[in-house]
Amino acid sequence: MPEPEISSPKRDHLMATAWRLFYRDGFRAVGIDLLLAESGVAKMTLYNHFASKEELIVALLEKRDRELRASIAAAVGAAGKSPTKRLLAVFDWLEVWFGSADFNGCVFIRALSEYPEASHPIHRTAWRHKEAVKEMLTELCAAAEARNPAGLADTLSLLIDGAIVAAHGTREIASARSARSTAAQLLKLATA
Amino acid sequence: MPEPEISSPKRDHLMATAWRLFYRDGFRAVGIDLLLAESGVAKMTLYNHFASKEELIVALLEKRDRELRASIAAAVGAAGKSPTKRLLAVFDWLEVWFGSADFNGCVFIRALSEYPEASHPIHRTAWRHKEAVKEMLTELCAAAEARNPAGLADTLSLLIDGAIVAAHGTREIASARSARSTAAQLLKLATA
DNA sequence: TAAATAATAGACAGATCTGTCTATTCCGTC
DNA sequence: GACGGAATAGACAGATCTGTCTATTATTTA
Numbered sequence A, B: 001m002p003e004p005e006i007s008s009p010k011r012d013h014l015m016a017t018a019w020r021l022f023y024r025d026g027f028r029a030v031g032i033d034l035l036l037a038e039s040g041v042a043k044m045t046l047y048n049h050f051a052s053k054e055e056l057i058v059a060l061l062e063k064r065d066r067e068l069r070a071s072i073a074a075a076v077g078a079a080g081k082s083p084t085k086r087l088l089a090v091f092d093w094l095e096v097w098f099g100s101a102d103f104n105g106c107v108f109i110r111a112l113s114e115y116p117e118a119s120h121p122i123h124r125t126a127w128r129h130k131e132a133v134k135e136m137l138t139e140l141c142a143a144a145e146a147r148n149p150a151g152l153a154d155t156l157s158l159l160i161d162g163a164i165v166a167a168h169g170t171r172e173i174a175s176a177r178s179a180r181s182t183a184a185q186l187l188k189l190a191t192a
Numbered sequence C: 001t002a003a004a005t006a007a008t009a010g011a012c013a014g015a016t017c018t019g020t021c022t023a024t025t026c027c028g029t030c
Numbered sequence D: 001g002a003c004g005g006a007a008t009a010g011a012c013a014g015a016t017c018t019g020t021c022t023a024t025t026a027t028t029t030a
Helices: A009-025 A032-039 A043-049 A053-078 A083-099 A107-114 A121-143 A149-170 A174-191 B009-025 B032-039 B043-049 B053-078 B083-099 B107-114 B121-143 B149-170 B174-191
Strands: none
Touching: A009 A032, A009 A043, A009 A053, A032 A043, A053 A083, A053 A107, A053 A121, A083 A121, A083 A149, A083 A174, A107 A121, A107 A149, A107 B107, A107 B149, A121 A149, A121 B149, A149 A174, A149 B107, A149 B121, A149 B149, A149 B174, A174 B149, A174 B174, B009 B032, B009 B043, B009 B053, B032 B043, B053 B083, B053 B107, B053 B121, B083 B121, B083 B149, B083 B174, B107 B121, B107 B149, B121 B149, B149 B174
8 A cells, every 4th residue: 555655657657647537627627537547557556556536636736846847947948048048947847838739727837726725635736737837937036136036036926826827718828928028027126 | 408598597597506615615526416405406307407517517607707797897986986996996896705604715726726737628618707807907007097907907916816816715804805905006106 | 387466357236428309397478 | 267478396218426345367576
């Protein structure tokens, strides 16, 4: 009974299928039975790896959080040494993401939405991700010598989440560009 | 069979209860049976007024859209004649909303999230509201003589939606203030 | 080879889901 | 008082939901 985070092929495959279905259709819209049929895994295998559907979702969000932050960090790293370029690389990363074929909004915003109650484990897990990203932004703002790094990061977070919602509504990448140019303006103001 | 938008006490009461439950718990999380039990209305009454649950949700979103825009317009109107104050009144309105007891995020963002597919009627209806609000912002920006009213309105929309997501995640009103002060800065830049 | 571990299929429970249908009752208007 | 529209309760269908349990089969390890 691998209750803790023990990796296993079945568990990984289950999570990959679950990610695909939940992200495409929604958490409540996808039932356990469909997930099992699509992944070709027995029901008891699922319940041996996860205590409940809710726990599976939390594990998925935590995994996605790690992957997403690693992906952002890689994009920032590839942007070179200029602190300004590094910060704006986040918005270029956004644009690429919006343009990807299976983009379907932000799974964390969607989790906040589907589980709207503040104390719900899924809601809390989803929001933790947003806070973690904001911390990354704070460091980037600090490196760019913004006057109030945390404050600027707060604002950039608003722009980013707003851009994600807009991209989900329009299926266009334009909001990433708007957010990017606004971010550049704000950074200039915060360092001038 | 009042297929079109004919108002009736039962229909109104049904919509009021549906709003309360859906906004509190989510669209998929609340079943028809609970809605009927809470409203004390017979099942056939619901299906005489609405062809399906989906249609009820669309009607609710359209009603909420009208109410919300009227509420914003009232706040703007009460802000006086100064175009700057009128524009920033939107963000004060946001702050009041975030502080209200039953605030639970933006029902339109939540609808986009629960019905993520672009062509879904609920998804489309929800996004239409965001576009309508953006049009209001464009007019306010134009009145404030911003250089590019539509562009500024785009950016302000990002700030607003980001602030709503943040308020839903934190249960705090701070994001409205951040958005407001950023909006003030951007407006200054756009008119200087 | 024997024992432990992991995964399987599938029945089962009990609740819940949306939507349909019927038969009855209420209520205002003529 | 009779009529017609609106609402009622509740059965019903048929599907689906999460989670449990059992009995069997693989797979690995000692």
